[in-house]
Structures are given as C-alpha cells and as structure tokens.
Amino acid sequence: MGATISRLADKPNLWPWLLLTPLALYLAVFFAVPLFDVAVMSFTEPSLSFANYERVLTGKLYQQVFMNTFMTAGLVTLSCLLVGYPLAYLMNHVTRRTAMLILLLVTMSFWTSFLVRTYAWMVLLGNNGPVVAFLAAIGVDPAPQLLFTRFSSTLAMVHILAPYMIMNIYTVMQKIDPVLIRSAESLGARGWSLFRHVYLPLTAPGIANGCVLVFVICIGFYVTPVLLGSPREQMVAGLIGTQIEEFLAFGMGSAMAIILLVITLAILAVYHRRFGLDKLWG
Amino acid sequence: MNSYLEIKNITKRFGDFTALHEVSLAVEKGEFVTFLGPSGSGKTTTLMIIAGFEKATSGDVLVQGQSLSGLAPYQRNIGIVFQNYALFPHKTAADNVYFPLQMRGYGRGEGLEKAAEMLDLVGLKGFGDRYPKELSGGQQQRVALARALVFEPSLLLLDEPLGALDKNLREQMQIEIKRIQRRLGVTTVFVTHDQSEAMSMSDRIVVFEQGRIQQAASPLDVYHRPKTRFVAGFVGESNLIPARITDAAAGKADSPVLGNCEVKANGAADGQDVTLLIRPEHIRLSREPVDGRKNARMQVDTIVNYGDNALVMGRVGDLNMRARVLGRDVIILEEGDECCISWLPESVFVIEQ
Amino acid sequence: MNRLMRILGVLVVIFIAAPLVIVVPMSFSDARSLQFPPPGYWLGYYYAFFNDWGWLRPTWNSIIIAAATMVLTMILVVPATFALVRYRFYGKSVADLMMMMPLAVPHIVMAVGYYSFLGDLRLVHTHFGVILAHTCLAVPIAFLVLSANLKGFDRTLERAAQSLGASPVRTFMHVTLPILRPGIMISALFAFIQSFDETVVAIFISGRNAETLPRKMFDSIRQEADPVIAVISTLLFAVVILALVAPAGWKSIRKRLRSKTPPAAILGSQ
Structure with a gap:
C-alpha cells in the first residue's frame, strides 16, 4: 500500500529511459523517417509545389476513388456488423462447447493469411465454382459475373474483417451479467424492447470498437480489392500502388498516401479522445 | 542490554502524508509480537520497513544491535509470509522451499533434503512435488511458512497471512503457526486487523492507529487495561x-x-x-x-x-x-x-x- | 428476436467456414485451373510445390525474415514493455501512443515510405530491408501481448524472492523471466506471424531477391491463380491448427510425464 507511489516519488529513475531508448531510436529511424519521407515526396516530387494535392483534391478520377473507398468501407463495416452481431449473440446463447467451437473457427479464420482467404473466394465465386453452379441449378443461367466486381471484393473483405467485429462484440457480450437480463425480463422487457433497451446499449462499446477498427483497416486495404475488385472501381490503396509501381509517380502516390493517413489518424484521434486507443486492439 | 529487534523513532512520509510518526518498539528474542490496527494505521508500512521494501524517512531498525538500513531486502535474512502467499507458480512446493537455500549456495541434493524436512514440520510430508495451484489454500499457506523458515531467518514476518482462509481453517492455522513458531523459537512479527487473531496468538500486541503505536502490551493487558479510547474500542x-x-x-x-x-x-x-x-x-x-x-x-x-x-x-x-x-x-x-x-x-x- | 438471431448466427458460421473448408480439397485437385468441386484428386500440386524453387525460395525467405524480425522485435520490445508497464515517468503517454502508431498507419502508406527510404539506403530488395520494415510493424502487436502479460504479473512474487535472499538480477532470472516466459513466447509468435503474413510492404520492397511467400502468392493470384496456392493455404492451415491445438496437447503430455515421475526422484539427491 503506497509502496509504488513512494518509490516513484523518492528518486527520479533512469531505468525506464534506458529500457525504452533502443526501441524509441529504432522507431524514430525506421518508422518515423520513412513516414516523413512520404510527406516530403508529396510536396517535392517532381518539383516543390502543392500541385500533387491540387490534382488529388480536384481531379474527378481521384475524388471518385476516394468516394468509392469510403462507400466500400462503410458497406463493409455495416455488413461486418450485421454478420458479427448475430454470431456473437449466438456464441453467448449456446452451450459452452459449441461456443468454443465457433470461437475456434473464428480464430482460425483470423489467423489464416488474408491472401489465402482471398484465394478461397476466387475459387468460390469463380466461373467453375460452387456458387455459379448453384445459381445454374436454380435456373440463373448464364450466371452474372461475380469475380472481379465490387461485389466479390466487398464480400471477401467482409469475410476477412468480420473476425475483428465478432471478437469485439463477443467480448463485451460475455461481460454482460445474466442477472441484468433476467431482471430486465422480470421488469417486463421482452423481445425487441429487451434487445433495444438493454442488450444494445450494453454492447455499444463493442460495436463502436469493431466498427472503427473495420472501417480504418478497410480504407487502407490493398490486397483484396486489387485481387478481387473491378479494375475500374479502384480503392485508394490500390491507386497509390498503381501510381508507384506503374507510373513511378511518387509525388502523386505520396500525396494520396498522406491524405489517407490523415483521414485514418483523424478517425483514430476522435476514437482516442472518447475511449483511448489502447482499448481498440486490446 | 539491547533487545533482539529494535525499531527506533521511525517516521515515514509519503509526500505530504505522514504514515508513521516516530514509531519505536523493542522485541525480545523468540517473542511473538502482533501489529494490530485498522487498514491504513501504519502496521503494514512498519513491517515493510523492517523487511526493507520501504525506506523509512528517518529512524532505524536494528537486529541484534546491527542496523539494517543500507541492507537490501535480500541481504537482511528475514523470512516473510505474504498475504497471498506469493508462492512461485512455476516451482513445485519442494522447489519453492528450496529456493532460499539455492540462493544461499546449497547444492540441490542437500537443499531438497532440508526442504523436505521443513515441509514435514509444517505437515506437508509427501506434497513436495505438487505445484502451488494443485494445493489448497491452507496447504499453500504451509508451504509459504516452510519457505520463510527453512533458511533459519533472524526474523519471521507474517503479513495478514490468514486473511484469505475461511473461518475454520483460519483457527486451525493459528494454532499451527503458533506451534511451529514455539518449536523453532523464531522471533516473529505478525500483522493483522483481526483482534481475536491477535488475542489468541500473541505474546504481545502492538496496537497501531494513524501511524502511531497506541499501546504495546500483553493481550490481557490490552483487553483489560487499554491505554486509550481507541484501543478499548478496537479490541473487544x-x-x-x-x-x-x-x-x-x-x-x-x-x-x-x-x-x-x-x-x-x-x-x-x-x-x-x-x-x-x-x-x-x-x-x-x-x-x-x-x-x-x-x-x-x-x-x-x-x-x-x-x-x-x-x-x-x-x-x-x-x-x-x-x-x-x-x-x-x-x-x-x-x-x-x-x-x-x-x-x-x-x-x-x-x-x- | 432470439430465434432470428440464432438463424442468422448459423448462416454466419457457414459464411465464415466455407472459404476455409474449400481450400483443402482444392489442393488435392487435378484440375488445371480453379474448379470446384474438383474433377479428380491427386497430389500433383504438392509435388509441384516441393519441387519448384519458384515457391520454395520465397517460403524460405519468409521464414528467415520472420525469424529475424521476431528476434529483433523481442530485443527491442521486452525492455520497452518493462519500462512502460512498470514505471510512471514524464512523457509515458506519448511513448505509449508511439508504440501503437505502426498499427494505426495503413500499410500502403508505409510501403511508399519504405520504398523510398530503403531505396536511399540501398536496402530495397534485400532481406535486411524487409526485416527492418517488418520489425516496425511487429512492435505494436508484440507490445500489446507482452504488456497484457506483464500487467497481470504479481510483483509480490519478486518481493518474496528478494526476502528469500535473491538479488534483483537473480530474482529476474529465477522468478520474473520464467513466469513471463509463456507470455514472451506468445508475443514472439505474434511478431513472427505478423512478419510472415505481411503482404503490402513486402510487395513493394522485397523485390526478386528477398521475395516473400505472400508477395509470391499475390503475384501468382494476380497473374494466373496457380493451384499451388491451395497447397500453400492447406499447409498454412495445418500450421495454424497445430499452433492452436499444440498447447493443449503439450499440456496433457507434460502432465502424463510428470505423473509418472515418482516423488522420490524429485526429492532424492541429484
């Protein structure tokens, strides 16, 4: 009691600084400097000006890509919620054993490389895949193009990001005291009203966590949209990649990267002020 | 003639708050002394200062006339039983008891033999290869006691060691601790906020309140001849x-x-x-x-x-x-x-x- | 409400399981391109994977890079986590935030940065360059895992060790480290996986020389969707399942071993 406080108050300690310095230096050199490089390039490539930002912010193509990115991210977030909430609910209302099995499944999905999962969706949605076969069987022939559309990339992203949502909601749901639900029921809350007035508010923190996390990851998502999406409906990350790889337009790529970064950090900053960033991934 | 353990004018301040005011006490060899008081009264702080985990703002602690200030906790040769036992979860009961001997350079064979003897003394013969989590609360308590005694410490400090046990077990452990303490004759300081525990176990009770010693006397004196209103109200x-x-x-x-x-x-x-x-x-x-x-x-x-x-x-x-x-x-x-x-x-x- | 939620829940389970389930039979397929269900089964693509340096080299690169990233990350993160969890000091909240930043920045942004930064250092397309970059990205995850463990560590154990005669160094070696070992190992595992799975930065900086498995898979899926991907996916699956199941298995094995050891063997000399 009072022990830790006294130790801190008594002597200014050098230990934490000594322990922290190697990592701090490392991150300064190999994380902050490259990030700073991006910012510099966005103003200096090919020449010192705001031209890159001007083009990104006023060009029709770029505006469309940003719009597309937000729409997609919003859609993915909403879908993840619609997918994640019922599952988290189910996990809290089945036997322990079943819940553990579902948890194992979700964990496995989470631990599986998203390249693998993207590939699996290519198989599922491909022209020789089961979905098309199923559609043909029920009379939808020829089947619509599924692969390389906004549909396929969105679906795959929902699948890839759903575990984040599920884990977040499941954790808060698990902490809800069953006595609380029973007492709400004894007070006359049933069905929808029980859900609306008791369950939903109690799980709100998990929902907020999951949504912020999914949205933020989604707006910066590169791999899945590039592999599964329509080339005509690129997302920001994909466009940045194209600028760098194909056109060697480092200035434009950097300017877009900085805008993406600012938006991401702005969302996280708002979140940080309300809840604290450490809770987001914890 | 010096007493075995002497606490001399100890004051402890945390910032503006004074936790201990000029606390002095002398304890004789083999004595079982209980620090009794409500939480925040300074009894645990005093114990931690004796153990070396807290530094007194002023004052000194002496054992057999030797000052302990300047000695780190691991140099003091004081056995402590902590409130939650603090058994090492990754070591078996025997290895837990062997640990202080290992730190003192005993070989594994001789050390484990001594550890087994000690476990025997606390009534845990044959439990040496169990891990702490495989032992009941009372058994963990005994292991902690064995570990704190096996290296023949100059002092035994017990920091509310019975708090986590249920009533029956607590009474049993009170008798058990007393028996072992008498048998080994080790000078003991016991901290508790439970007055009946203090009554039944101690040679002497030291009542703390607000960082001061209110009274230090035999259990019967504390009960029948309390020095202050606080002591009268707190004890019985x-x-x-x-x-x-x-x-x-x-x-x-x-x-x-x-x-x-x-x-x-x-x-x-x-x-x-x-x-x-x-x-x-x-x-x-x-x-x-x-x-x-x-x-x-x-x-x-x-x-x-x-x-x-x-x-x-x-x-x-x-x-x-x-x-x-x-x-x-x-x-x-x-x-x-x-x-x-x-x-x-x-x-x-x-x-x- | 309840019923509706349950039905939806079951559908979601199918949605999540389907892509994971489909990959395994695909790896045994004898079709030349993506086709499900496969027309026939053989082990041809396993043979192809294990005989093609075009696949084995990236696999090996990924293992090397992930292992090195893991080591470097732990060397940096373990002391830093002790500092951040155990001490309060001026600027701590900034340091906490700094630790989390690599997780907040989109990988594509870092990819652009590393492309230019490592290019200047002539480290682009080298193992070393990828390791340097991956370590930054692994730091937050390793820190999150380890700090959760360290926060749960009961410091009374250290006091107990000291009261029993252990100096601070010996306390650390005999008590703190052994008890934290599982946490450190999980933290290291997370760092390894973070690097092994990392795709975006690797696509931009690993080049032909240090090509990682995810980069190779990405290129392959983009160009021709080589069915070997299914083989790799299945193998990776197997590793994941092993990692998830192994701890429980190891526990039961150890228990059995221990119960067979007579107490005398432990108490007896040497």
Missing part, C-alpha cells in the same frame, strides 16, 4: 462512558449519565476528564437493583441471541450501552422493556483519554 466490545474524577484518592468519579461511580483512578488526577470502560460481559441484567453493585436503568432496544450468550443493546439516558449475558438470563427480557443493569466497581477501568 466496550461501553465507553465519559466521566470526571472527583476524588482520586477515594476512587470517586462523576458521570453525567450514571452519576457517582466508584472507580480505581489509575493515576488520574482530581478534576480530570476521563473515560470509563466497562466490558459488556461484566454487566449483569436484573429486574430490580442489586446490592453491592453500581446500578442503572436501561431501556432495551435490541436483543441479539447467539444461543450460548446474548447481546442486549439499549440506552441509559442518552448513552448507548451493551451487555453480554448468558443465553438463559435474557429470557426475562423483551425488546422495549426497561431493566436494571449493574456492575462491580472493580469492573470499571479508567482511561485517561
């Missing part, structure tokens, strides 16, 4: 009655509620304001006043039955009083009745504030 149940000494030589005091009382003044002077202590078990209940005792009329508010005895709570004037009587004596009474309470003059103890 008590009726505390404000009064003034009118004639110290003749043993007379005047209380606003009770009127004139016969007392032993215990050195209080004429005209001094004092508190009279009457333990509830010294009060007798009756319908009519009893000759040869001090009598008062009490309005009975509440009767709590414990079977063998009963607690009767009521008011004399505006003063709350409680009496503890044999179960069968209470049959005559009902809540709301008025009755007579009485006590012998020698049952009154004068506390000089």
Whole structure:
C-alpha cells in the first residue's frame, strides 16, 4: 500500500529511459523517417509545389476513388456488423462447447493469411465454382459475373474483417451479467424492447470498437480489392500502388498516401479522445 | 542490554502524508509480537520497513544491535509470509522451499533434503512435488511458512497471512503457526486487523492507529487495561462512558449519565476528564437493583441471541450501552422493556483519554 | 428476436467456414485451373510445390525474415514493455501512443515510405530491408501481448524472492523471466506471424531477391491463380491448427510425464 507511489516519488529513475531508448531510436529511424519521407515526396516530387494535392483534391478520377473507398468501407463495416452481431449473440446463447467451437473457427479464420482467404473466394465465386453452379441449378443461367466486381471484393473483405467485429462484440457480450437480463425480463422487457433497451446499449462499446477498427483497416486495404475488385472501381490503396509501381509517380502516390493517413489518424484521434486507443486492439 | 529487534523513532512520509510518526518498539528474542490496527494505521508500512521494501524517512531498525538500513531486502535474512502467499507458480512446493537455500549456495541434493524436512514440520510430508495451484489454500499457506523458515531467518514476518482462509481453517492455522513458531523459537512479527487473531496468538500486541503505536502490551493487558479510547474500542466490545474524577484518592468519579461511580483512578488526577470502560460481559441484567453493585436503568432496544450468550443493546439516558449475558438470563427480557443493569466497581477501568 | 438471431448466427458460421473448408480439397485437385468441386484428386500440386524453387525460395525467405524480425522485435520490445508497464515517468503517454502508431498507419502508406527510404539506403530488395520494415510493424502487436502479460504479473512474487535472499538480477532470472516466459513466447509468435503474413510492404520492397511467400502468392493470384496456392493455404492451415491445438496437447503430455515421475526422484539427491 503506497509502496509504488513512494518509490516513484523518492528518486527520479533512469531505468525506464534506458529500457525504452533502443526501441524509441529504432522507431524514430525506421518508422518515423520513412513516414516523413512520404510527406516530403508529396510536396517535392517532381518539383516543390502543392500541385500533387491540387490534382488529388480536384481531379474527378481521384475524388471518385476516394468516394468509392469510403462507400466500400462503410458497406463493409455495416455488413461486418450485421454478420458479427448475430454470431456473437449466438456464441453467448449456446452451450459452452459449441461456443468454443465457433470461437475456434473464428480464430482460425483470423489467423489464416488474408491472401489465402482471398484465394478461397476466387475459387468460390469463380466461373467453375460452387456458387455459379448453384445459381445454374436454380435456373440463373448464364450466371452474372461475380469475380472481379465490387461485389466479390466487398464480400471477401467482409469475410476477412468480420473476425475483428465478432471478437469485439463477443467480448463485451460475455461481460454482460445474466442477472441484468433476467431482471430486465422480470421488469417486463421482452423481445425487441429487451434487445433495444438493454442488450444494445450494453454492447455499444463493442460495436463502436469493431466498427472503427473495420472501417480504418478497410480504407487502407490493398490486397483484396486489387485481387478481387473491378479494375475500374479502384480503392485508394490500390491507386497509390498503381501510381508507384506503374507510373513511378511518387509525388502523386505520396500525396494520396498522406491524405489517407490523415483521414485514418483523424478517425483514430476522435476514437482516442472518447475511449483511448489502447482499448481498440486490446 | 539491547533487545533482539529494535525499531527506533521511525517516521515515514509519503509526500505530504505522514504514515508513521516516530514509531519505536523493542522485541525480545523468540517473542511473538502482533501489529494490530485498522487498514491504513501504519502496521503494514512498519513491517515493510523492517523487511526493507520501504525506506523509512528517518529512524532505524536494528537486529541484534546491527542496523539494517543500507541492507537490501535480500541481504537482511528475514523470512516473510505474504498475504497471498506469493508462492512461485512455476516451482513445485519442494522447489519453492528450496529456493532460499539455492540462493544461499546449497547444492540441490542437500537443499531438497532440508526442504523436505521443513515441509514435514509444517505437515506437508509427501506434497513436495505438487505445484502451488494443485494445493489448497491452507496447504499453500504451509508451504509459504516452510519457505520463510527453512533458511533459519533472524526474523519471521507474517503479513495478514490468514486473511484469505475461511473461518475454520483460519483457527486451525493459528494454532499451527503458533506451534511451529514455539518449536523453532523464531522471533516473529505478525500483522493483522483481526483482534481475536491477535488475542489468541500473541505474546504481545502492538496496537497501531494513524501511524502511531497506541499501546504495546500483553493481550490481557490490552483487553483489560487499554491505554486509550481507541484501543478499548478496537479490541473487544466496550461501553465507553465519559466521566470526571472527583476524588482520586477515594476512587470517586462523576458521570453525567450514571452519576457517582466508584472507580480505581489509575493515576488520574482530581478534576480530570476521563473515560470509563466497562466490558459488556461484566454487566449483569436484573429486574430490580442489586446490592453491592453500581446500578442503572436501561431501556432495551435490541436483543441479539447467539444461543450460548446474548447481546442486549439499549440506552441509559442518552448513552448507548451493551451487555453480554448468558443465553438463559435474557429470557426475562423483551425488546422495549426497561431493566436494571449493574456492575462491580472493580469492573470499571479508567482511561485517561 | 432470439430465434432470428440464432438463424442468422448459423448462416454466419457457414459464411465464415466455407472459404476455409474449400481450400483443402482444392489442393488435392487435378484440375488445371480453379474448379470446384474438383474433377479428380491427386497430389500433383504438392509435388509441384516441393519441387519448384519458384515457391520454395520465397517460403524460405519468409521464414528467415520472420525469424529475424521476431528476434529483433523481442530485443527491442521486452525492455520497452518493462519500462512502460512498470514505471510512471514524464512523457509515458506519448511513448505509449508511439508504440501503437505502426498499427494505426495503413500499410500502403508505409510501403511508399519504405520504398523510398530503403531505396536511399540501398536496402530495397534485400532481406535486411524487409526485416527492418517488418520489425516496425511487429512492435505494436508484440507490445500489446507482452504488456497484457506483464500487467497481470504479481510483483509480490519478486518481493518474496528478494526476502528469500535473491538479488534483483537473480530474482529476474529465477522468478520474473520464467513466469513471463509463456507470455514472451506468445508475443514472439505474434511478431513472427505478423512478419510472415505481411503482404503490402513486402510487395513493394522485397523485390526478386528477398521475395516473400505472400508477395509470391499475390503475384501468382494476380497473374494466373496457380493451384499451388491451395497447397500453400492447406499447409498454412495445418500450421495454424497445430499452433492452436499444440498447447493443449503439450499440456496433457507434460502432465502424463510428470505423473509418472515418482516423488522420490524429485526429492532424492541429484
């Protein structure tokens, strides 16, 4: 009691600084400097000006890509919620054993490389895949193009990001005291009203966590949209990649990267002020 | 002649808050001393200063005349049993007990042999290869005790070690700890906030309050001759009655509620304001006043039955009083009745504030 | 409400399981391109994977890079986590935030940064360059895992060790480290996986020389969707399942071993 406080108050300690310095230096050199490089390039490539930002912010193509990115991210977030909430609910209302099995499944999905999962969706949605076969069987022939559309990339992203949502909601749901639900029921809350007035508010923190996390990851998502999406409906990350790889337009790529970064950090900053960033991934 | 353990004028400040004020105490070799007090009274802080985990702002601790200040905890050779036992979860019971020997350079063979002997002494023969989580609370407690004793420490410190155990086990462990302590003759400081624990185990009780030692005396002295109102109230149940000494030589005091009382003044002077202590078990209940005792009329508010005895709570004037009587004596009474309470003059103890 | 939620829940389970389930049979397929269900089964693509340096080299690169990233990350993160969890000091909240930043920045942004930064250092397309970058990205995850463990560590154990005669160094070696070992190992595992799975930065900086498995898979899926991917996916699956199941298995094995050891063997000399 009072022990830790006294130790801190008594002597200014050098230990934490000594322990922290190697990592701090490392991150300064190999994380902050490259990030700073991006910012510099966005103003200096090919020449010192705001031209890159001007083009990104006023060009029709770029505006469309940003719009597309937000729409997609919003859609993915909403879908993840619609997918994640019922599952988290189910996990809290089945036997322990079943819940553990579902948890194992979700964990496995989470631990599986998203390249693998993207590939699996290519198989599922491909022209020789089961979905098309199923559609043909029920009379939808020829089947619509599924692969390389906004549909396929969105679906795959929902699948890839759903575990984040599920884990977040499941954790808060698990902490809800069953006595609380029973007492709400004894007070006359049933069905929808029980859900609306008791369950939903109690799980709100998990929902907020999951949504912020999914949205933020989604707006910066590169791999899945590039592999599964329509080339005509690129997302920001994909466009940045194209600028760098194909056109060697480092200035434009950097300017877009900085805008993406600012938006991401702005969302996280708002979140940080309300809840604290450490809770987001914890 | 120096005492075995000497605590000299220890003051401890946390920022502006003074946790200990000039605490001094001497403990003899082999003595079992209990620090008793409510939480925040400074008893644990004092223990931690002896152990070396806290540094006193001023003052010194000596064992056999040698100052401990300047010695790190691991150089002090003091055995401690912590509140939650603090057994190493990754070591078996035997390895836990072997640990202090290992730190002192014992070989594994000899060390484990000594550890096994010690486990035997605390009644855990054959439990050496169990991990802490495979042991019950009481067994973990015994391992912790064995570990703190195996290296023949100069002092044994026990920091509320029985708090986590249930009532029956606690009583059993009280007896057990006492037995082992007597057998090894190790000088022991025991910290608790449980007065019955302190009563039953100690050679001497040191009552702490607000960073000061209120009284250091034998259990019976602390109970029957408390030095302050706090001690009287903290140790056991008590009726505390404000009064003034009118004639110290003749043993007379005047209380606003009770009127004139016969007392032993215990050195209080004429005209001094004092508190009279009457333990509830010294009060007798009756319908009519009893000759040869001090009598008062009490309005009975509440009767709590414990079977063998009963607690009767009521008011004399505006003063709350409680009496503890044999179960069968209470049959005559009902809540709301008025009755007579009485006590012998020698049952009154004068506390000089 | 309840019923609706349950039905939806079951559908979601199918949605999540389907892509994971489909990959395994695909790896045994004898079709030349993506086709499900496969027309026939053989082990041809396993043979192809284990005989093609075009696949084995990236696999090996990934293992090397992930292992080195893990080591470097732990060297940096373990002391830093002790500092951040156990001490309060001026600027701590900033340091906490700094630790989490690599997780907040989109990988594509870092990819652009590393492309230019490592290019300047002539480290682009080298193992070393990828390791340097991956370590930054692994730091937050390793820190999150380890700090959760360290926060749960009961410091009374250290006091107990000291009261029993262990100096601070010996306390650390005999008590702190052994008890934290599982946490450190999980933290290291997370760092390894973070690097092994990392795709975006690797696509931009690993080049032909240090090509990692995810980069190779990405290129392959983009160009021709080589069915070997299914083989790799299945193998990776197997590793994941092993990692999830192994701890429980190891526990039961150890228990059995221990119960067979007579107490005398432990108490007896040497």
